[in-house]
Amino acid sequence: MSTGVIGEQSGGIALPALGCLELRTHPLRGRGVFTQSPIIKGTLVHISPVLLFDHAEYSEHGKHTKLDHYTYCWQGGFALALGLGSMFNHEPFGRENIGFTRDMGAGLIRYTALRDIAAGEELCICYGPNVWFDMATDAPSDQGHSDSQQPQTAEDLLQCFNIV
Numbered sequence: 001m002s003t004g005v006i007g008e009q010s011g012g013i014a015l016p017a018l019g020c021l022e023l024r025t026h027p028l029r030g031r032g033v034f035t036q037s038p039i040i041k042g043t044l045v046h047i048s049p050v051l052l053f054d055h056a057e058y059s060e061h062g063k064h065t066k067l068d069h070y071t072y073c074w075q076g077g078f079a080l081a082l083g084l085g086s087m088f089n090h091e092p093f094g095r096e097n098i099g100f101t102r103d104m105g106a107g108l109i110r111y112t113a114l115r116d117i118a119a120g121e122e123l124c125i126c127y128g129p130n131v132w133f134d135m136a137t138d139a140p141s142d143q144g145h146s147d148s149q150q151p152q153t154a155e156d157l158l159q160c161f162n163i164v
């Protein structure tokens, strides 16, 4: 039985929430997640429960709708991340400041800061090497990155698909 202590799991799943996150509209990317305060590398910034669609349901229905711009590949089908998980915009591999891991057993995605993030920055994940929209990036072009930056190693590739 719960004693009402915050953080107590009692068989449930704790969902720590960062009060500094906000939804803002980027002129080219649409809605996105921004932070009002600095975030330290390694911080768990968000946990999204997911809504799972099996392959049949997704191929018959979901993929013909806007859902197709929001779903993550998942064991057995595709998953819609609830909460802020569907609001993270994309930066190419190596420029994203948020990583994510799927917890298939619990039906959750955990989002973690990959580096220190400054107040006012947008929190972006990498969707993978191929995107279906014209990509807009705020990243400066003179930092040794290029839009065509690709994963160099097998580990990079797995990270890019968020398999590790």
Ligand SMILES: C[S@@+](CC[C@H](N)C(=O)[O-])C[C@H]1O[C@@H](n2cnc3c(N)ncnc32)[C@H](O)[C@@H]1O
Pocket: 028, 029, 030, 031, 032, 069, 070, 086, 087, 088, 089, 090, 091, 133, 134, 135, 136, 137
């Ligand atoms: C998972 S949604 C992210 C939330 C979305 N911006 C919204 O307002 O609902 C993915 C969509 O966001 C947009 N998007 C994400 N990253 C982008 C980027 N770097 N450049 C342009 N559009 C982007 C694309 O329209 C894409 O289909």
